[in-house]
Amino acid sequence: MEAPILQIAGLRAVFRIAGRDIAAVQDIDLEIGSGETVALVGESGSGKSVTSLSIMGLLAKKIGHIADGRISIRRRDGSVTELTGLDAEQLRRVRGNDIGMVFQEPMTSLNPVYTIGEQIAEPIRIHLGKSHREAAAEAVRLLTQVGIPDPARRAKQYPHELSGGMRQRATIAMALACNPTLLIADEPTTALDVTIQAQILDLLADLQAERGMGILFVTHNLGVVAEIADRVAVMYAGRIVETGPVSEVFARPRHPYTIGLMRSVPRLGQATALKAAGTPLPTIAGNVPSLAMLPKGCSFAPRCPMAIDACRAAVPPLFQVSQTQASRCIRWEEL
Ligand SMILES: Nc1ncnc2c1ncn2[C@@H]1O[C@H](COP(=O)(O)OP(=O)(O)OP(=O)(O)O)[C@@H](O)[C@H]1O
Numbered sequence: 001m002e003a004p005i006l007q008i009a010g011l012r013a014v015f016r017i018a019g020r021d022i023a024a025v026q027d028i029d030l031e032i033g034s035g036e037t038v039a040l041v042g043e044s045g046s047g048k049s050v051t052s053l054s055i056m057g058l059l060a061k062k063i064g065h066i067a068d069g070r071i072s073i074r075r076r077d078g079s080v081t082e083l084t085g086l087d088a089e090q091l092r093r094v095r096g097n098d099i100g101m102v103f104q105e106p107m108t109s110l111n112p113v114y115t116i117g118e119q120i121a122e123p124i125r126i127h128l129g130k131s132h133r134e135a136a137a138e139a140v141r142l143l144t145q146v147g148i149p150d151p152a153r154r155a156k157q158y159p160h161e162l163s164g165g166m167r168q169r170a171t172i173a174m175a176l177a178c179n180p181t182l183l184i185a186d187e188p189t190t191a192l193d194v195t196i197q198a199q200i201l202d203l204l205a206d207l208q209a210e211r212g213m214g215i216l217f218v219t220h221n222l223g224v225v226a227e228i229a230d231r232v233a234v235m236y237a238g239r240i241v242e243t244g245p246v247s248e249v250f251a252r253p254r255h256p257y258t259i260g261l262m263r264s265v266p267r268l269g270q271a272t273a274l275k276a277a278g279t280p281l282p283t284i285a286g287n288v289p290s291l292a293m294l295p296k297g298c299s300f301a302p303r304c305p306m307a308i309d310a311c312r313a314a315v316p317p318l319f320q321v322s323q324t325q326a327s328r329c330i331r332w333e334e335l
């Protein structure tokens with residue numbers, strides 16, 4: 001069988017705070033196959049971005065580091081590279097060649113002093129060894145592919161001359177420039193209005209169908225999950241608490257946290273309606289625990305209507321609910 005595009009096993013990433021290593025994410029296992037979209041969903045601070053930054057090797061910039069676990073990706077030539085063993089230069093090369101990134105705010109990826117065309121062409125020259133002319137032509141072709149009208153003219157413009165939606169399309173073109181096998185999109189539509197948001201989601205789905213890349217999609221919006229993802233991993237306080245195909249998890253969530261998230265979402269499965277409403281995650285009573293003071297057992301127990309003493313004794317493992325769905329709740333059978 002073909003190796004997955006992305007394989008994460010036992011990831012633990014920590015930040016050093018007041019002389020102590022605090023785990024921002026731990027026990028993370030995650031796989032993405034080619035052509036598959038996996039959504040990471042959870043409240044603010046649950047560890048979605050730390051997980052994606054770990055894959056990209058960008059944690060160091062935030063003074064965190066990977067303390068444990070393995071992250072490997074399958075490259076275009078079929079070889080599998082273990083990312084956690086690479087030095088900074090090797091990682092940069094993998095990022096340029098095999099992993100594309102799109103963030104919430106397009107201006108974090110775009111440089112205001114270079115034209116859109118120059119910025120898309122640069123990685124093509126550097127990583128694919130194309131000439132200036134070839135790279136410039138390729139940039140225009142990519143702008144066409146991401147649905148930017150009049151791409152030759154747009155290529156000569158600076159980021160501030162584009163609308164927010166067009167800028168996000170341009171950063172997607174940039175992320176695709178080297179034909180990555182994995183695209184990591186961290187809240188790529190959160191800053192956009194709902195109409196543009198829907199267009200960008202459609203664009204990503206189209207591009208994926210054409211290119212067969214794996215997508216890790218970080219979002220706090222369940223409607224977006226339903227719309228774009230094949231599988232979902234629900235994060236809480238740095239751990240995946242439930243995972244499985246979107247259809248299974250939405251039809252029958254097997255973790256009280258997932259149930260809480262979905263409770264106030266009307267008519268599940270009505271993805272388009274949810275998306276149109278821009279539905280944020282509903283609020284659940286109580287607060288996310290501080291990562292520095294996680295309770296002893298299940299992190300969700302203090303907020304959980306189902307919690308019993310056993311929940312507070314030890315962190316539950318991920319129980320296999322079906323061949324494809326898993327839950328970190330010891331009472332999953334009662335749900
Ligand atoms: N630079 C940092 N220094 C210390 N702790 C950090 C840092 N960045 C993140 N963390 C910790 O890691 C946790 C997870 O953060 P992360 O950014 O992954 O959350 P998230 O799920 O992406 O949230 P959001 O939906 O708000 O983007 C945070 O709660 C915070 O405690």
Ligand code: NI
Binds near residue numbers: 048050186
């Ligand atoms: Ni985030």
